[in-house]
Amino acid sequence: MTEPTGRRRPTRVALFVTCLGDAFYPQVGEATVRLLHRLGIAVDFPLGQTCCAQPAFNAGFHDQTRLVAQRNLTLFADYEYVVVPSGSCTAMIRLFYPDLFAEDPHLHQQAKSLAARTYELSEFLFNVVGTDDVGAAFAGKVAYHASCHLQRELGVTEAPRRLISRVAGVEACDAEMSEQCCGFGGTFAVKYPEISSAMLEKKIASLQRAGADTLVSCDAGCLMHIAGRLRRQGMDVRVMHLAELLNTGHSAEEPHHASGN
Amino acid sequence: MSSREAFLARVRQALQTGGQSHHAEAAPAENGEIVPLVTEGEDLAARLQRELEGVGGSVARVKHVAEAAQYVTRLAKEKGAEVVVRWQSDLLDTLEIDDALRAGGANVHTASPASEAEAGNRRQEMRDLLARADLGLSGVDAVIAETGTLMLTAQPGQMRGVSLLPPVHIAVARTDQVVATFADALRAVRQSGEDMQQNLTSCISFVTGPSRTGDIELKLTVGVHGPGELHLVLLDEPST
Amino acid sequence: MHLGTEGFQEHARQALKDEPLQNALHLLTNEFVPRRVAAMQALGDPEALRTQARAVKEQAVAQLDTYLEQFADNLDKLGAHVHWAHDDAEARDIITSIAQQAEAKVIVKGKSMAAEEIHLNPHLEELGYEVLETDLGEYIIQLAEETPSHIIAPAIHKTRQQIASLLHDKLGDPYTEELTDMTQIARRALRQQFLRADVGITGVNFAIADTGSIVLVTNEGNGRLSSTLPRVHIALMGMEKIIPRLDDLPVMLKVLTNSATGQKISSYVTMITGPRRAHDLDGPEELHVVVMDNGRSNILGSENREALYCLRCGACLNVCPIYQNIGGHAYGWVYPGPIGAVLTPLFTGLDTAKHLPRASTLCGACREACPVKINIPHMLLNLRRQSVSRGGAPAGEAPLFSLWAWVMRHPGLYRLGLKLARLGQMPFARRGWLGKLPPPFHSWTKSRDFKAVAPQSFRDRWQTTLQYEQPSRNGAGGGHHE
Numbered sequence A: 001m002t003e004p005t006g007r008r009r010p011t012r013v014a015l016f017v018t019c020l021g022d023a024f025y026p027q028v029g030e031a032t033v034r035l036l037h038r039l040g041i042a043v044d045f046p047l048g049q050t051c052c053a054q055p056a057f058n059a060g061f062h063d064q065t066r067l068v069a070q071r072n073l074t075l076f077a078d079y080e081y082v083v084v085p086s087g088s089c090t091a092m093i094r095l096f097y098p099d100l101f102a103e104d105p106h107l108h109q110q111a112k113s114l115a116a117r118t119y120e121l122s123e124f125l126f127n128v129v130g131t132d133d134v135g136a137a138f139a140g141k142v143a144y145h146a147s148c149h150l151q152r153e154l155g156v157t158e159a160p161r162r163l164i165s166r167v168a169g170v171e172a173c174d175a176e177m178s179e180q181c182c183g184f185g186g187t188f189a190v191k192y193p194e195i196s197s198a199m200l201e202k203k204i205a206s207l208q209r210a211g212a213d214t215l216v217s218c219d220a221g222c223l224m225h226i227a228g229r230l231r232r233q234g235m236d237v238r239v240m241h242l243a244e245l246l247n248t249g250h251s252a253e254e255p256h257h258a259s260g261n
Numbered sequence B: 001m002s003s004r005e006a007f008l009a010r011v012r013q014a015l016q017t018g019g020q021s022h023h024a025e026a027a028p029a030e031n032g033e034i035v036p037l038v039t040e041g042e043d044l045a046a047r048l049q050r051e052l053e054g055v056g057g058s059v060a061r062v063k064h065v066a067e068a069a070q071y072v073t074r075l076a077k078e079k080g081a082e083v084v085v086r087w088q089s090d091l092l093d094t095l096e097i098d099d100a101l102r103a104g105g106a107n108v109h110t111a112s113p114a115s116e117a118e119a120g121n122r123r124q125e126m127r128d129l130l131a132r133a134d135l136g137l138s139g140v141d142a143v144i145a146e147t148g149t150l151m152l153t154a155q156p157g158q159m160r161g162v163s164l165l166p167p168v169h170i171a172v173a174r175t176d177q178v179v180a181t182f183a184d185a186l187r188a189v190r191q192s193g194e195d196m197q198q199n200l201t202s203c204i205s206f207v208t209g210p211s212r213t214g215d216i217e218l219k220l221t222v223g224v225h226g227p228g229e230l231h232l233v234l235l236d237e238p239s240t
Numbered sequence C: 001m002h003l004g005t006e007g008f009q010e011h012a013r014q015a016l017k018d019e020p021l022q023n024a025l026h027l028l029t030n031e032f033v034p035r036r037v038a039a040m041q042a043l044g045d046p047e048a049l050r051t052q053a054r055a056v057k058e059q060a061v062a063q064l065d066t067y068l069e070q071f072a073d074n075l076d077k078l079g080a081h082v083h084w085a086h087d088d089a090e091a092r093d094i095i096t097s098i099a100q101q102a103e104a105k106v107i108v109k110g111k112s113m114a115a116e117e118i119h120l121n122p123h124l125e126e127l128g129y130e131v132l133e134t135d136l137g138e139y140i141i142q143l144a145e146e147t148p149s150h151i152i153a154p155a156i157h158k159t160r161q162q163i164a165s166l167l168h169d170k171l172g173d174p175y176t177e178e179l180t181d182m183t184q185i186a187r188r189a190l191r192q193q194f195l196r197a198d199v200g201i202t203g204v205n206f207a208i209a210d211t212g213s214i215v216l217v218t219n220e221g222n223g224r225l226s227s228t229l230p231r232v233h234i235a236l237m238g239m240e241k242i243i244p245r246l247d248d249l250p251v252m253l254k255v256l257t258n259s260a261t262g263q264k265i266s267s268y269v270t271m272i273t274g275p276r277r278a279h280d281l282d283g284p285e286e287l288h289v290v291v292m293d294n295g296r297s298n299i300l301g302s303e304n305r306e307a308l309y310c311l312r313c314g315a316c317l318n319v320c321p322i323y324q325n326i327g328g329h330a331y332g333w334v335y336p337g338p339i340g341a342v343l344t345p346l347f348t349g350l351d352t353a354k355h356l357p358r359a360s361t362l363c364g365a366c367r368e369a370c371p372v373k374i375n376i377p378h379m380l381l382n383l384r385r386q387s388v389s390r391g392g393a394p395a396g397e398a399p400l401f402s403l404w405a406w407v408m409r410h411p412g413l414y415r416l417g418l419k420l421a422r423l424g425q426m427p428f429a430r431r432g433w434l435g436k437l438p439p440p441f442h443s444w445t446k447s448r449d450f451k452a453v454a455p456q457s458f459r460d461r462w463q464t465t466l467q468y469e470q471p472s473r474n475g476a477g478g479g480h481h482e
Helices: A019-023 A026-038 A054-059 A062-075 A087-100 A105-117 A121-129 A148-153 A158-165 A193-210 A220-233 A242-246 B004-018 B044-054 B065-078 B090-095 B097-103 B116-132 B182-190 B196-200 C008-017 C019-041 C046-062 C064-078 C088-101 C113-117 C120-126 C136-143 C160-171 C179-196 C222-226 C246-261 C296-300 C305-309 C315-319 C337-348 C365-369 C376-389 C397-408 C411-425 C458-464
Strands: A012-015 A042-044 A082-084 A118-120 A131-133 A137-145 A168-172 A214-217 A238-241 B058-062 B083-086 B107-110 B135-138 B142-144 B149-153 B168-174 B203-207 B229-235 C081-085 C106-109 C130-133 C199-202 C206-208 C213-218 C232-238 C268-272 C286-292
Touching: A012 A026, A019 A026, A019 A220, A019 C411, A019 C458, A026 A042, A026 A238, A026 A242, A026 C458, A054 A062, A054 A087, A054 C376, A054 C397, A062 A087, A062 A105, A062 C397, A082 A087, A082 A121, A087 A105, A087 A118, A087 A148, A105 A118, A118 A121, A121 A131, A121 A158, A121 A242, A131 A158, A137 A158, A137 A193, A148 C365, A158 A168, A158 A242, A193 A220, A193 C008, A214 A220, A214 A242, A220 A238, A238 A242, B004 C064, B004 C081, B004 C296, B044 B058, B044 B229, B058 B065, B065 B090, B065 B097, B065 B168, B065 B229, B083 B097, B083 B116, B090 B168, B097 B107, B142 B182, B149 B168, B149 B182, B182 B196, B182 B203, B182 C246, B196 C064, C008 C019, C019 C246, C019 C315, C046 C064, C046 C246, C046 C305, C064 C081, C064 C286, C081 C088, C088 C120, C088 C199, C088 C232, C088 C286, C106 C120, C106 C179, C106 C222, C113 C120, C113 C232, C120 C130, C130 C136, C130 C179, C136 C160, C136 C179, C160 C179, C179 C222, C199 C222, C206 C246, C213 C222, C213 C246, C222 C268, C296 C305, C305 C337, C315 C337, C315 C365, C337 C365, C337 C376, C365 C376, C397 C411
Parallel strands: A012 A042, A012 A082, A082 A118, A137 A168, A137 A214, A214 A238, B058 B229, B083 B107, B083 B135, B135 B168, B168 B229, C081 C286, C106 C130, C106 C199, C199 C232, C232 C286
Antiparallel strands: B142 B149, B149 B203, B203 C268, C206 C213, C213 C268
């Protein structure tokens, strides 16, 4: 095993688990912790954390956004790395926090600092830790859903695919629409349910055409959206967060079926 | 109506308000291109042929003026052309094509410029002819290999309508008129004289294949307004 | 007429149920998207081209006053007439007075989004002019008395059969579904009008400052005919159509046609430099260029300036998962799709068009497809913020987000919230999912299940077990990539 050139391997990170991860997908945070532990990286979980504040930001409520976001500037101030198992929340912190606090030099500085230290999980593994093989094993035909903010705001496209491809037993079967939005969009799914559902239908049709039995993504929001429809239709497709996939073969907790828990 | 000054004053005001870091300086791309689609040393005539045929044009490579004239005459006959309108151009003159076409039963009319006094009548006459012409015959000012594009400038003997109104357009070009890229064609225009606005003429038409539309179910159909057929006769013999 | 922007949700619902429209959108998605992607790839370095194209627009807009002056001076030298229109009414009046002076009866029109923007046709028709759209798609739309639904393919929402009936009913030709025959029917009908027309009106794709040229990019040849046969040619342009130099044209053309239709170049690119010259045998006697502001200076002075870089190629429509599902008419005004969701509020007012910036998942496919890299999702966010600060948020959202922010700032409350949710969902949860949610979230569960709050949140698991687990000493696993 060789160290990536010119970079010290991280030994300690803070986990920002996100509000969706905390409330709905605790197994994602758990898989993230165990995965990082396996790689020899200690994990802290600042208990004061709640949400990245994206819902308010996307709805246009910047004052409310700042109230919530500002806490994160302080909570995560002392960590060299903040790892987030979500492309969307990472994009919020990295791209929009600095703009939100542009008026206040001190907070702006803090926001820029946090932005520079915050990584989405797959890019952290691939770019910072420098690994694409975490020793996971999983038998299945896996389609990857590239979540929008991850691929288009953060530009992370290779990392998750490489990590998936190195999981022993995985047959990668990318759907032809793997880069197409699933129609979640936060409150969009509630405000414009018909359009959102039509988008989701197309996404699921492409999954079926690809013959995938498992869908993997890096964002719990998309997963909840896609799984919610699969379950409603009674379709037997497993839906997993990347962290869960990368922790298979090691965890007692087996991945859930859409029609399951 | 706003005056020019009032209009521009609002623009200036907005530029100030908008401010930001908007003092962009873009240098034009070198040679007007980023990556020329034509590779160094590529056979330009072959490329031109491939590109133009790719968009539904036809290209005939001929060796001599006589062969060019024969080709045009045969095509005119095939199309049953009764009225032909052509550019006045040295190249077309050297083909000595009018007699051949007439022998084939077509009336040939040349867009020859008229004196100032007669120009009005001449325009009306040519317009009426073009409205019922079966075939338009033109030269070119340049041909662009990377896209298979004819460059046609509007000049007193080079009517725009010849390449536009009749259902069939035949253009005759010499291989030494072939340039690699669109930017090269513009460069040739620039170098043709001191005054750029003069060089540009009132209208340059860049023509790439027949008139086409995809407006019904995105299916390609040709000949909707302009010619449904475009034939390029490419003459290998250099100008003398 | 346009549907208007306020009824967006209802229009979208109707569109989703409109089967011919859905088929057409399916076709559009499957045709245009791969065509553009393949075409851009074939350009060698599409990224470099986009960067250059953007730089050209940035410069043109940043020094718009200078370039407009240069452009106008050059047109003056050529003997063309330049007119300045502050708003839509002025633009219509200018065009009307030119038509009056020309004693026009018949006016032919090439495709122009700017003309759509000022509702030029109804205005001229009211005044008694016979106005004919000549782009085949626009002509079909005019016969059907509708509005375009796509920037590049205006009649995309109509099926071949619908168009066949239309041509038969309106023109009296025998019914045919043969594309070639249908096209020839339109050609014959319109050719007569071209020859009768006194005035031709076109849009402008590029206005070149350093030569005073205007460039029209078309495939059918109607732009050429409109600018060649009538005695008077009027070109109507939004003031942002300027590019600084003739030398910028090759790159701008390339990104435009490849993005719009996947063509290396369109069938016709027409560069017009002044009216016909003394000895020319055809071409218009008079050239009028109408430079229009109509709200653009407001955009220029705002944080959404880059909306003015738009080339109207339509690429963002084709890749947009919203547009792909609802088509153009639902957007309610001239410009549909992602760029429409930005332009429409900027042109017509954010208060009525407040749905448009919100009806987006911010997926960013538009920005990726844009030949000048317009950051549409971030502008949508700007517009949402502006809408909220003008009191335009949907009812109930303001107190909801204030409550939300209060809870999220107090982890204890947040935890309590989770507990309450767990209690509340207990009777309804089935194996971790909810089949029904209460308002205002019930719309989710119309078509999808919703995840139940987990019995144990992550922070519970952390506090009970995870915080005591240790990283492995040797960092097992983690083979390094190169």
